[in-house]
Amino acid sequence: MDPLLRGEQAVLGAVLLDPPQLGYLDWLEPRDFYRPAHQAIFAAMRTLRAVGLPTLTAEGEVPLAWLTDTFTEAGKHVRGLTASYQHTLIAACPQPARAPIYGRMVLEGSIHRTVAEHATRLLSVADEGARQHTAEGTIAQADILAGVLADLARRWGTHPRPQAPPASPPAVIAPPPTPAQEDEQFLLALLVHQDGAIEGVFDWLRPGDFADPRHGQLYRCLGALHHRGEPIDPVTTLWEVQRRGLLAQGALTEEHLAFVLGSGVAGSAEWLGEQVLSGSVNRTASAAAQQIVAQTDDDRLAPGQLINQALHALGPVDDVRARWSRAVRQPTPESQPEPDHSTRVHAALTRSTAQATIRALPSLRSAMATEAAPHQGRGPATASPRNHP
Structure with missing residues (x-):
């Protein structure tokens, strides 16, 4: 016995027996019914009411035209309706005056289905985004789901607010694909060997954004070095790994560190960091969608609880998408003005190590002095001022 089926039949039977009950169900939509036949019947009832039919007689009897016209109109949009189904609907309604109660059962089932549908869609879009290394579609679909939840809360008569479930299930994250691991390895190697590279990603990339937890641990070590103002290179990185006990615990092995x-x-x-963060957006959205789908399968959750717990599951998506926005909105090199020669020299000095800078100062001063003086031909270490308008 299907409780939702009985609820849909009961509300339709109540309106067939007592047409004025339709006026108490204005908050219910045809799409809230699960069965297409029930959607068509309820839509037909609203259509007939809109054109002025039916009207009750003075004795309070229901016109026969109400029954026949309802099924005639519904039959234009769905096949298989017979006159005998009228009796099935009527028999399913114990009390016509309880139509609003039966209608809320229908709405409750609709809310569960709608949340599950959009969460499943988010899961599909996130999986596709992970394959395509893009996050825009996932973010847009997450926005749609959040908007749907807010609209469903309004229809149910509750205020949408994130609410954690009694015991949050662990997030289910699929094993990372090989391309994601490669991007992470290349990014970490670049951060270790390229001075100052971490400054381009430190503000918006987090250890949890890495698909491989070992890479996240290693990035945490690099972030700690950067935060303390210490240089980042293979020696300091390995020492920080050792200081955190990651080698002794087996969290990282020499094999894991070999490439980096x-x-x-x-x-x-920046580009590699965006790729890693893009994967984090998709994985986080996928995990949230799986959690929401699991919640919709729990019939014990009232619609208000389901909506608020679904909003809570989307919380981590909001956090990672905010960092994604900061990452992709950074000015590109093409949009920045071309620096003059002295600016480039200063940037080169900034990227250089302390010892390299000390050794380079005499030659740099000489090169700059040579460039400042009028001369013919090409200088030994710098381009002619004519090439730098």
Whole structure:
């Protein structure tokens, strides 16, 4: 016996027996019914009421035209309706005056289905975004789900507010694909071997954004070095790993560190960081969607609880998407003015190590002095001022 089916039949039977009950169900929509036939019947009832039918007789009897016209109108949109189904609906209604109560049962089932539908869609979009290395679609779908939850809360008559479930289930995250691991390894290697590279991602990339927890642990070590103002290179990184006990605990092994600490790589830390953060957006949204879908399967959750717990599950998505916005809105090199020669020299000095800077100062002073003086031809270490308008 399907409780939702009985509830839908009961509310339709109540309106068939007592047409004025339809006026107490203005908050119910045809789409709230699960069965297409019930959607068509309820829509037909609203259509007939809109054109002025039916009207009760003075004796309070229901016109026969109300029954026949309802099923005739519904039959235009769905097949398989027979006159015998009228009796099934009527028999399913114990008390026509309880139509609003039966209607709330229908709305409750609709809320569970709607949340599950949009959460499943978010899960699908997040999985596709992970394959395509994009996050825009996932963020847009998460916004749609949040808007749907707010609208459902309004229809149910509650205030939408995130509420943690009694015992939050652990987030289910699929194993990271190989391309994601490679992006993370390249990013970490670049941060270790390229001086100052971590400054481009430190403000918005977090250890939890890495698909591989070992990479997140290593990034935490790099962040600690940067936070303390210490240099980042293979030696200091390995020492920080040791200080945190990651080698003794087995969290990181020499094999895990071989690529990151072994040799330098070329690339853009910002771009690689965006790829890692994009994967984090998709994984976080996927985990939230799976949790919401599991909640919709719990019939014990009242609609208000379901909505608020779903909003709570979307909380981590809001956090990672805020950092994603900061990452992608940073000015690109093309949008920045071209620096003059002295600015480039200062930037080169800033990126250099202390010893390299000390050794380079005499030659740099000489080069700058040579450039400032009029001369013909090409200088030994710098380009002609004519090439730098």
